[in-house]
Amino acid sequence: MPTDPRPTLTRAKVASQSTARAPAxxxxxxxxxxxxxxxxxxxxxxxxxxxxxxxVFLPGDRLIEQDLADRFGVSRxxxxxxxxxxxxxxxxxxxxxxxxxxxxxxxxxxxxxVDASAVLFGLAARRAAARAExxxxxxxxxxxxxxxxxxxxxxxxxxxFRQTLxxxxxxxEMSGSPRIAKLVVDVRFGAPDYYGPLGFTTSDLRRQxxxxxxxxxxxxxxxxxxxxxxxxxxxxxxxxxxxxxxxx
Amino acid sequence: MPTDPRPTLTRAKVASQSTARAPAxxxxxxxxxxxxxxxxxxxxxxxxxxxxxxxVFLPGDRLIEQDLADRFGVSRxxxxxxxxxxxxxxxxxxxxxxxxxxxxxxxxxxxxxVDASAVLFGLAARRAAARAExxxxxxxxxxxxxxxxxxxxxxxxxxxFRQTLxxxxxxxEMSGSPRIAKLVVDVRFGAPDYYGPLGFTTSDLRRQxxxxxxxxxxxxxxxxxxxxxxxxxxxxxxxxxxxxxxxx
DNA sequence: ACCATCTGGATTGTTGACAATATAGCCGAC
DNA sequence: GTCGGCTATATTGTCAACAATCCAGATGGT
Numbered sequence: 337m338p339t340d341p342r343p344t345l346t347r348a349k350v351a352s353q354s355t356a357r358a359p360a361x362x363x364x365x366x367x368x369x370x371x372x373x374x375x376x377x378x379x380x381x382x383x384x385x386x387x388x389x390x391x392v393f394l395p396g397d398r399l400i401e402q403d404l405a406d407r408f409g410v411s412r413x414x415x416x417x418x419x420x421x422x423x424x425x426x427x428x429x430x431x432x433x434x435x436x437x438x439x440x441x442x443x444x445x446x447x448x449x450v451d452a453s454a455v456l457f458g459l460a461a462r463r464a465a466a467r468a469e470x471x472x473x474x475x476x477x478x479x480x481x482x483x484x485x486x487x488x489x490x491x492x493x494x495x496x497f498r499q500t501l502x503x504x505x506x507x508x509e510m511s512g513s514p515r516i517a518k519l520v521v522d523v524r525f526g527a528p529d530y531y532g533p534l535g536f537t538t539s540d541l542r543r544q545x546x547x548x549x550x551x552x553x554x555x556x557x558x559x560x561x562x563x564x565x566x567x568x569x570x571x572x573x574x575x576x577x578x579x580x581x582x583x584x
Numbered sequence: 585m586p587t588d589p590r591p592t593l594t595r596a597k598v599a600s601q602s603t604a605r606a607p608a609x610x611x612x613x614x615x616x617x618x619x620x621x622x623x624x625x626x627x628x629x630x631x632x633x634x635x636x637x638x639x640v641f642l643p644g645d646r647l648i649e650q651d652l653a654d655r656f657g658v659s660r661x662x663x664x665x666x667x668x669x670x671x672x673x674x675x676x677x678x679x680x681x682x683x684x685x686x687x688x689x690x691x692x693x694x695x696x697x698v699d700a701s702a703v704l705f706g707l708a709a710r711r712a713a714a715r716a717e718x719x720x721x722x723x724x725x726x727x728x729x730x731x732x733x734x735x736x737x738x739x740x741x742x743x744x745f746r747q748t749l750x751x752x753x754x755x756x757e758m759s760g761s762p763r764i765a766k767l768v769v770d771v772r773f774g775a776p777d778y779y780g781p782l783g784f785t786t787s788d789l790r791r792q793x794x795x796x797x798x799x800x801x802x803x804x805x806x807x808x809x810x811x812x813x814x815x816x817x818x819x820x821x822x823x824x825x826x827x828x829x830x831x832x
Numbered sequence: 833a834c835c836a837t838c839t840g841g842a843t844t845g846t847t848g849a850c851a852a853t854a855t856a857g858c859c860g861a862c
Numbered sequence: 863g864t865c866g867g868c869t870a871t872a873t874t875g876t877c878a879a880c881a882a883t884c885c886a887g888a889t890g891g892t
Contacts, residue, residue, distance in 0.1 A: 375680045375845070377668065401874070411847045413661065416875090417668045420625065424672030426763070432623045433853055433874060448763040451711075455703045463699075515674070515696040515774075523767065623875070649844070659877045664845090681844060681883055 376414035381421045383408055385525070388427070388438065395440040399428060426526040439526075453524040454572035456516060457504065461552065461568030462561045464510035472510035473557055479503045480549045487542045493578075496536040496545075500575060503549055507568070510556070535578025545574045624662035629669045631656060633773070636675070636686065643688040647676060674774040687774075701772040702820035704764060705752065709800065709816030710809045712758035720758035721805055727751045728797045735790040741826075744784040744793075748823060751797055755816070758804070783826025793822045 374382075384404070387393050404415045419436045422428040426449075430436045441449070464472070479502050486496050508517035536542050548571045555563035622630075632652070635641050652663045667684045670676040674697075678684045689697070712720070727750050734744050756765035784790050796819045803811035 377845090400872090402872095412874090413664075413846060413848095416661075417665055420665045420668040421672050424669050435854095435874065445763055448761050451707060452704060452764050452767055455707045456700055459699060459703045513696050515693055516700050519700055519771065526763075625875090648842090650842095660844090661876060661878095683844065683884095 376408075376410045377417035377421065380404065380408050380410065380414055380418035384418065384422060385427070393438050395438050397438045399436040399438065401435075425522050449523055449526050450572070450576050453520055454569045454576075456520045456523060457507075457572055458565040458568040460508050460511040460513055460516050460520060461556070461564040463513050463516070464507050465556050465559050465561045465564035467512055468510060468556045468559055472506065473553070476503065476506045476510065476553050476556065479506055480546070480553050483542075483546045483549055487539055487546055493536040496542055497575070497578075500536075500545060500549070500571070504571070507552070507556070535575065535581055537578075537581065541574075541578045541581070545571065545578070548574050624656075624658045625665035625669065628652065628656050628658065628662055628666035632666065632670060633675070641686050643686050645686045647684040647686065649683075673770050697771055697774050698820070698824050701768055702817045702824075704768045704771060705755075705820055706813040706816040708756050708759040708761055708764050708768060709804070709812040711761050711764070712755050713804050713807050713809045713812035715760055716758060716804045716807055720754065721801070724751065724754045724758065724801050724804070727754055728794070728801050731790075731794045731797055735787055735794060741784040744790055745823070745826075748784075748793060748797070748819070752819070755800070755804070783823065783829055785826075785829065789822075789826045789829065793819065793826070796822050 384393065384399075393399075399419065401412045401415050401419070404418075405412045408415070419428060419430060423430045423436070426439055428436045429439045479499065483496070483499050483503065486499060504520075508520060511517060536545065548567060552564060552567040552571060555567055632641065632647075641647070647667065649660045649663050649667070652666075653660045656663070667676060667678060671678045671684070674687055676684045677687045727747065731744070731747050731751065734747060752768075756768060759765060784793065796815060800812065800815040800819060803815055
């Protein structure tokens with residue numbers, strides 16, 4: 337029974353335990369901390385990634401440790417850890433004693449990342465085909481159907497692109513392979529230059545992408561691993577082709 | 585002229601500048617620092633990797649920050665950065681407020697890593713086929729020839745395995761795709777359980793591996809990308825099959 | 833004996849300070 | 863003007879100390 341008023345209280349700090357998780361103690365960690373109990377380093381890394389997606393940071397930009405520390409309200413320690421995390425993902429580049437910069441990829445390097453992500457996604461699709469369940473298939477079909485609806489709509493290309501990402505996420509979940517899924521995402525984001533591919537500007541490109549996704553869904557339903565892998569790569573290539581059309 | 589006795593010397597520390605790179609100042613960084621001017625964090629990460637390969641650290645082992653700091657003669661700061669690097673490679677696992685442990689992979693997770701590495705190596709082989717140069721081909725053939733010589737020899741299986749690694753490294757170099765090459769290595773080492781695969785115990789397994797490598801070399805020579813990718817995966821599968829024979 | 837509770841030590845998370853290095857700007861020699 | 867060296871500042875690398883948290887063993891009640 338927790339009604340006990342706690343008679344023998346030696347350390348005062350324990351008192352705040354019962355009052356639910358007082359957050360004002362540590363000074364507002366992170367900027368918009370979406371996570372629950374993450375450590376500063378991870379929060380900082382996630383926030384840098386967000387600013388990267390929002391085009392606040394651009395490839396080649398210098399990242400000053402103290403600046404990031406001030407911006408996110410932490411000290412340089414966690415910032416340095418965050419930079420190491422991002423370096424391992426090839427998102428930033430660290431030169432000893434020279435500091436960190438947002439990775440600026442050559443076209444060749446970007447191509448490598450995209451190709452790598454494509455074959456990994458192909459592998460995920462193959463695995464998804466081997467264990468396709470009704471639930472996942474249903475979700476994928478619905479997402480693909482929305483893709484079709486968006487072909488003729490007058491929306492910004494980014495919305496269409498985001499929908500393809502959602503389709504991809506479903507396939508990754510269906511693969512039941514979290515490690516491979518993580519790799520696909522990490523490698524893809526390792527190419528910051530090709531971030532918000534504003535491709536899919538013409539209805540032709542969209543129709544092509546929809547056709548590929550629909551075929552992939554069909555391959556998964558018939559549990560055809562070879563076809564699934566091939567089409568998994570194809571949807572990737574479609575997206576890149578569309579992206580290259582707008583930013584060559 | 586540096587003969588000037590420096591009349592207006594505001595900060596004294598600049599004095600040690602002229603005497604060439606006194607190394608005794610900072611207390612012997614690293615344990616056996618093979619690198620030249622690396623920062624502590626990278627040295628620590630590399631040393632942990634080495635100890636991992638030498639089976640000093642085993643999957644599931646707890647990594648105490650202070651222990652590592654003492655062992656390598658640095659403070660906890662660089663150690664924490666090193667752990668972040670290793671975590672990003674999935675070599676160690678960090679739980680907030682609970683510390684770091686050497687990743688212990690389930691069979692499923694290990695399989696995922698190996699499969700991912702295999703398809704990435706297949707991609708590298710395809711790229712190598714597209715740009716195969718005489719020099720690389722020659723080197724590869726020589727390495728593969730040594731592989732054949734090692735089939736019947738009474739050597740420890742590890743030596744044969746290492747030789748296949750050397751062959752793989754040549755292919756990765758031939759691919760001219762450093763990013764993909766790095767991914768192959770990182771993903772492969774992300775599965776510490778399958779480290780020193782002591783496979784290739786029987787001459788049958790070795791003969792099989794040699795045949796695959798020889799076929800891969802031939803595919804590269806004839807610039808057949810499809811075959812190269814297929815065989816690139818096969819040599820990977822051979823290695824894993826051999827490893828599974830010894831430690832199921 | 834069993835259970836919850838309470839310690840005290842061990843370990844992680846974070847910070848501020850200091851040292852080492854690089855960089856941009858200044859100055860004088862030519 | 864241009865070049866090379868010097869200096870002041872900015873920035874990174876490192877460390878030791880403090881705070882927060884977790885964990886194993888002790889403690890006490892039933």
